[in-house]
Amino acid sequence: MKTDRRACLRALAALPLWLALPAAADDLETIRSRGRLRIAVYNDFPPYALRGKGIDIDLGRAIAEKLGLAPEIVGFNADEDMNDDLRNMVWKGHYLGTQPADVMMHVPVDEHLARANDKVRILAPYHRESLALARDPSRIPNALSGSAAVALEIFTREKVGVETTTLADAFLLGALNGRLHDNIVHYRSVAEAAAGLKAGKVAAVLAPQGELEAALTAETRFAIDAARFAELKIDGWPLGLAVKAEQSSLAEALAAAVAELKQDGTVAAIFKRHGITYQPA
Incomplete structure (x- = not known):
């Protein structure tokens, strides 16, 4: 798998980023009327997603449940770099016809990445890799x-x-x-x-x-x-979600859902179930 979702982390600031963006009043209502939350996860990426199972899949389903929605898991293959993944799965769609998801999992919560991708909003860190x-x-x-x-x-x-x-x-x-x-x-x-x-x-x-x-x-x-x-300046990074930049109401709902799932122990329990050490972000 191409791995520049991690190579891009060379510039990690390791800080959550909240961007001041114009609100879109009905983005969440549109999703609610559909009844499903489309959740993008990387294919062939254990322990986070592999053949319909994994940490990001379980967490995505828990987030959808918090929002009162049915989860629709959309697996995708990593492209050349994280910028391409955000374009393909969040704000534009793939040239082969794949439509954007509502939210993408496993996105580095990094100010440099966010600045380079002003069409997305990165939020809700759930784990520190x-x-x-x-x-x-x-x-x-x-x-x-x-x-x-x-x-x-x-x-x-x-x-x-x-x-x-x-x-x-x-x-x-x-x-x-x-x-x-x-x-x-x-x-x-x-x-x-x-x-x-x-x-x-x-x-x-x-x-x-x-x-x-x-x-x-x-x-x-x-x-x-x-x-x-000592020479390794970046040894860890928070992982979070990404949505379209203008989808403020969806971003707020997702951030609240992740915060609740972290507080009630659901996130930690998901990592434990998969045998992976959970590191709170």
Whole structure:
């Protein structure tokens, strides 16, 4: 899967953003008259969405229920970057004919991304994703942290897996003045990188924690540690929703629904049910 929904996070400010935008009086009423909330989720993206199941699907259904609407889950494939995904699934639609959804899940709540996409409103952070390192303790006995120049020196001898064109990929390629280049193994997905770890092809994988936990479910051979390196300026980011910029009443209703679901424990329970560590945003 193309992953620039994460590559774009290099500029994360990690702060919720509320934009002052003109109100659209009847956008929510139009959806209510239809009776369904169209919810866009990424395809083939465990643990968030895979074959009709996942965290974002469960949360989207809970949000729709809060609004008194039936959920209509719309799966889509990631495009070249997050800007394309927002265009295709929120404000314009895909050139192949896919219509925009009412709300898109798993959007970084980031002021830089919002400024670059003034046709959408990003809101309601529900989880804080963070980078983590899954490692084989027989090859890397201790958690790695501190200065990358010291902590990552082991990858001049051991191989480390990453998903291509991601924050983790960019960070490792630039670490130690590029000395790790030959020992960075690129995979098409975190799941494939985790499979490489299980097969002993790499000693570790750097990736978002939730995806690592999903890929290594029931595995006891590996440790998963938070990525804490001095040179890694962005090690986590909040995830939220996106709607069309002018849909103020829908945005307010969604924000209120997410706030209630966080407060009553529903969001935490959904993550627990999927075996993923919940990090409140």
